[in-house]
Every structure is written in C-alpha cells, then in structure tokens.
Amino acid sequence: MNQIPTIKAALLGAGTVGGGVYKLVQRQKDELPYKAGANVEISRILVRNTSKHREGIPDELLTDDWKSIVNDPEIKIVIELMGGIEPARTYLLEAMRAGKQVITANKDLLAEYGDELMEAVTENHCDMLYEASVGGGIPIIHPLKQCLEGNDLTEVMGIVNGTTNYILSKMTGEGMDYAEALAQATELGYAEADPTADVEGYDAGRKIAIMASIAFHTRVKFEDVYTEGITKITAADIRYASEFGYVIKLLGVAREQEDGVEVRVHPMLIPATHPLATVNDAFNAVFVHGDAVDDAMFMGRGAGEFPTASAVMGDLIDAVRNLIQGCSGRIGCSCYKKKHIKPMEQTSSRYFLRLQVEDRSGALAGIASVFGNNGVSIYQVVQKARHDGKAELVIITENVEERRIRDALTILQGMSMVREISGMIRVYG
C-alpha cells in the first residue's frame, strides 16, 4: 500500500470509555490501514484537568482548550465521550459546523437533542455515528439503520440497562430482595452511588427513545417515553411470576400499532422460554420484530471500557472509510415520518396483580365484579397464603387498555375488603 493517508481524530473525555478507545486505536495501529484505508491518529484529548496523568495515555495529548481542537483543520473526526448535555451539545454542533465528522456515545444528549443534532448533520452533510449510545458493544444502531432497513419494524424490545439486569438476576437467581441486590451491585461497582437513572428506568428510557426513532423513522425523545423502574419489585413478585412460568426483566419496549407507536420502560413478566429471559447479569440484548426478518435478537456486553470502545471503533472505521471515499454523511437522519406516540393510558397489555384482601366470603366475587365492570377480564387467578384473616390474590389479566386497569385499581383501593395492592407489573404477549 503506497501513500497511506493519515486521518487525525480528537477525543473529548478520557474516562473509562475514552481511555478504552485510545488504547484500542493504539492496539489496532498496524491493522487500521488495511481495515479502514488510512492510519488513524488520536492527536488531541480534551480533559478538564490536564495535570492529572491517565495510565496509558501520553500527557502531551491532553488539552483543556476546545478551540485548539475545533479550529485545527487537520482534525477530521471528533469523538465525544464526555457524557451529559453541556458542553457536549455545543461541542458536537460546533464540530459539525467546522466540517468535522462526529462520533458520540452520549445517550442523554441524543434522546433530548437528537433533532437539533440531526439538523446539523443534514446541513453539514456529515457523519454523526452513535453505535456506542445503546447496548455497549452490541452492534444494534448500524444493523437497524442498514441491515434491517428493508423491513417495516413493528417491535424493538430490549434489556438495555446492565445495573438493573444485574439486580433482577440476583433477585431471581438467589432470592435476594431489592435492597440487598442493590447493595451488592453498588459494592461491585455495577451501580453508581446515586443509582436513580438506572433503577428508575431513565437510562433505559433514553436508549429505547434512540432505537424507536430509528425503527419507526419518527423522532422519539426521552420525554415521550413512559418510565417505571424496578424499586417496587419484591422477591414475592419474582417468586409468583416464576410459578406462572415467567421471569421479570426491566424492558425498554417500542411497538408500532395501528393507532400509533408506544415507547415505554417498565418491569415486565416475560415467558421463561423467551430468548430475552436468559439474558442475565451485565449482559444486554435487543429483540427486534420486522415484517420480513420476523424475529431477531442481538446480545452482548452492555457497558465497560473495551466493549463500549469496540462500538466506538466500529464507528471510527466507518467514518474513516467515508472520508477516504468522499462519502461522509452517507447515512443521515432517517426520521422522515411523524408517527403518533400514544400516551401510556392508551396502551394495552396483560397485567400481573398482587392484592392483599380480607379473607371472607364474597371478597373474590366483589373484586371480580370491579374488574368486570371496568372491562378487565381475568386470565388466571391464584389464592395464596391465608392467615390473620387475610388472603393474597395473584391475578393475571387478559389484554386490556391501561386506563381500564388503572380505573379498576383506583376503585379497588377504596374498598374496605382490599387491604393493599402490592404489585402491578405488565405481562408480555
């Protein structure tokens, strides 16, 4: 190969993923001319504190001066791995306006300002690649935008948060309760000191918003996503679910129906035989249904230094290939539709319910009539442990609109024979 060109890139951020990307580029140094058609050099790394040494990263690459990157005409690609909204948003916009290609792993930003960023992509006819924003190392964005693009996709459903999947796996496998499993996840570094974004489903909500936007060719923002976390899931829910043949997972669900699309994150009972049911611990998986491909699933490590760096490297090779071939901006914004996003009350599902009721004759009949009056049909009901004049009812309903189940539960809550509504979890299928 004669006269191999060299493409210079800058990293924004030198944390776990930034460090991983730098090391991986070094590791692949001799391969990149063959793989991408060019040498790739990380020539600048933007950090807040330039005096702090980072293991494996030469100090002389560090800078705290964004202008020295965005104004350097030799830097053709900017890789944003800082996270958060600002200054990441401004930097990405400025980089695109300066004629650079951009790569980002920033799900928060994409789920909130995806439309603004995509407008900049269209205006500047540049690449903005973001494979690492969903599912860590799992190839999913590119397969959705390319390999499966000949489909009408009607469902994208995924386990896209490793922290909650670890917690639920521990609760399921070892019978732990939520607090104990969370404590273990925190100790092992799987959960952050403030686990809110993970356990309340916000992180998964951003990822499903990104995937839904691609799958339905319709801009879906985080604010459009209904989110419900795992903090109310108990060991009893998991045990009863198992008796019915289900496991409980925190799922991001994007589904197209005749009257619009649904995009939501919540715990869900899925059949123990479903491919997603065996995806445990820190693994992520995304399940896709399309009119042509039927069912497909993608699984892998949802986070971590090198798995995430693997996704960024795939994007980097993609961007370099496009630069070499003169076709940057080859795949731009794909949101050419504006499908209606249904409010949660209008979605339909089956529901798993756990009620503590007075153990007296007529109780079941009274409860059943509330469901019946609200159009909720019961699919299965089991009466569990009776003691202290109290009985526990575990119910799985037929498919019904969410607002109807909410109405029924509101009425039940006001009835003297109902002591407590202990659980309400949606059921797949």
Added chain:
Amino acid sequence: MNQIPTIKAALLGAGTVGGGVYKLVQRQKDELPYKAGANVEISRILVRNTSKHREGIPDELLTDDWKSIVNDPEIKIVIELMGGIEPARTYLLEAMRAGKQVITANKDLLAEYGDELMEAVTENHCDMLYEASVGGGIPIIHPLKQCLEGNDLTEVMGIVNGTTNYILSKMTGEGMDYAEALAQATELGYAEADPTADVEGYDAGRKIAIMASIAFHTRVKFEDVYTEGITKITAADIRYASEFGYVIKLLGVAREQEDGVEVRVHPMLIPATHPLATVNDAFNAVFVHGDAVDDAMFMGRGAGEFPTASAVMGDLIDAVRNLIQGCSGRIGCSCYKKKHIKPMEQTSSRYFLRLQVEDRSGALAGIASVFGNNGVSIYQVVQKARHDGKAELVIITENVEERRIRDALTILQGMSMVREISGMIRVYG
C-alpha cells in the same frame, strides 16, 4: 424530495428468495426514496423458463437472456439468487466487469470461488454484498465487516443450518431418534429430498468458511473446513449429554489460536447455560468473541422467503446508497492476511466418548491405561447400564490434541475387552 433518481436492478432467479425480494421491493416502494435515496425498480428477472407464471411477479419482467441484462447500461445492480456454481459464477464476474454492483446469497460459490470474486471486486472497485449467504435474515456479515472491525476476533461459532438444528431440537425435546426426526423434517419441508448437504455439515461448512474469512482476514475455502455431520448422533448421546449438563448442537467453529486458525463443523456438546444452547428449531445464531467486545451473539431466522429477502434488501439499500453517493466498492476484500489453517489432527478439544466394554474386573484399568499412554486425561467417567456381561462407559476427557484421541481410539478398537466405540463428540470449553 426533488428529482429522486431511479436505480434499476435485475434479479437472477425467481425461486423462493427471488420471489421474496421482488415482493419486498414492491412493498417498500414508497419508502425506498427516503431509506435509500432513490426509487428502486426491478426491471428484469432472469429465469430458465419464461413461460411459467410466478405468483406475484409480472410475466413481462421475466427473461431467459442473460445478455439482455448484462448489456443493459441502465441496470446498475445485479442480484444473484440462483444458487450453485455455474452459471452464477460467470454471471457475477461478467456483471462486475460490466460495471455493475452485485449482491449474492450464494454460499456455495463464495466458499469455493470467494478469492476469484473478490479479485473482480478489487479490479472493478465495485460492491459485492452477501449478507444473505449466512444466517438468513440475521445481520452478521455487515456487523463483522463494520461494527466489530475494531476487534481482533478470536472466535466465531454458530448454529448456521436450520435443518440439522430442527432435527437435533426434536431429538432433544421429544427423545426422537435421528431417523424419526429426519423423516419429520422432510415431511415439514425443513429437509430436502436429498438432505446430504445439511446433515453432513457441508452447508454449515460453507457458511463458517465465509465468516472465518472475514473474521480472520484470511481466505478460508470450503475445502479447508473439516466437516462432520449429525447422522451418527443417537438419542443415547443426547440423553447422556443432558445428564452431564450439556446439549448437542451442530456447530460451525472458527477459532484463532497462537499456532493458526481452526475452521470446522461438527456436533458439539455445549453447556445448557450457553446462549447457543437455547437456540432451537429453525433459528440460527452466531456467537462471536473479540478482544474488545468480549462475547456477542446474533440470532434470527436462518432461512425462508422473507427473512432471507430482508438480508438481500439490506444489501440492496447499501448498494443504492453507495451508487447515489458515488462510493461503490466502499468496503472491499478484507483478506489482507494469510494465517495458517491448522489440520484437524492438530486441533485440541475435550471429548465425550461412549464405549461398550466387557463387564469384567480390570476392564476400566486397561482402558484408562490406553488413554494415559496416549496423553489423554479423563475428566469424568460414568459407568452406565450393565447387562449381558457388558458395561457402557461414558467419558469426558480433559483438553487434548485430536491426533492423540484418535490414536487412543484406534488402539482401544483393537482390544478384545472393547466391544464398540459408540460415540465420539467434541465438548465446548
């Protein structure tokens, strides 16, 4: 969108997949300008018999004249779905020389003449896309060539033949023997009248050759692949494997080791907890290990009209995007290395063995000493059913070179106390 260009394409073959592709292009007619940047028109379909009507395909598109396609300057893309070596090979080469982009699902051709076809790709700087050649609708070729390209991939392992997976699933789930499961697969149309290519592992061998070529950047041909089918697998093998915590699958395995790469197809015991273990019936799955991504898995339907058409459509959109952006041939041949391909005798594995031996004192000691003398360590041994003066030994060995196990079995076969060697199946891990 003003002045949307129209790209014309020709189909070679109007069988199951060809028909599916034609229908899918029609179904996506209004979407393709947005998805691919152009209208796509199938303007000619090459068939052997033009007078036979095909449901859903206009008769006037049919032709038996290849020259009318290859000499038509308006046809920019040729989609080969005829299968077999000739005339597919000649047509693809002629199409590329005539300046056309090509798409093919032809695993036989790619696994045998991949080098010749890739030379034509390089010479003509054109696209040759073949996502549909492996794993039906599952995106795997593109993820390997693009998303995971920043990895050193060390293992690609897959269930890539639906017929044998169906047969083994039935044997496992319902205790059927091989002949019964094959008969059912034939009746349901999962197995062809002559099932040789499937049950002997040739079909899987072609697919693993294609994936290994990409993963290891080294041309691997079908003739380099060791193949062993499932015809000798018995219900007893499956039952005993299950007792040890394993299921039996026909796997294509490509693995890089320090002294070279191994590429092989054979039945294998995999732990029941491995993600591939739950891939049943007509589903396919490919498991990948890379230095950065760690483990990843891709699952979906391995065959069928629309799943395969989904993969072809992904390639078609890719080729159209490249034509519109002027970057055809963007990802060319990636075999820039020549890694040594190890002969099967030099590979290492653990082995599951089933021996019928004389039930007399000293038999086990005699057998154990043959293993010991040949450097084979026993990991587990169970003595099963004893009757008629005969005992059955089920053995799992430690990891050992294949030639050593073969030597040991040759010696055992000559010993009077060994009545029969009933099974020898490799064990994962």
